[in-house]
Amino acid sequence: MTAFLPAGTGIPYVAGYGTPNGGYGQASQAELASIRMIQDAVTDAEIYAAIDSVKPAGTIVWTHISN
Numbered sequence: 925m926t927a928f929l930p931a932g933t934g935i936p937y938v939a940g941y942g943t944p945n946g947g948y949g950q951a952s953q954a955e956l957a958s959i960r961m962i963q964d965a966v967t968d969a970e971i972y973a974a975i976d977s978v979k980p981a982g983t984i985v986w987t988h989i990s991n
Contacts, residue, residue, distance in 0.1 A: 927971045929991040935961045 938955045979985050
């Protein structure tokens with residue numbers, strides 16, 4: 925099984941690395957962010973748990989997580 929990670933939305937209103945922050949009429953800010961601030965992130969553990977919840981008992985599901 926191949927699971928693809930979603931693109932995610934990142935951190936709202938925070939400019940990305942190397943991006944000029946702020947712009948006329950645009951909400952933006954610079955911030956030293958932590959991984960907990962990222963929205964809609966899916967962890968590998970959540971993917972494995974979802975697979976485990978639907979696989980038949982006594983089986984092995986080989987899994988590759990890709991972005």
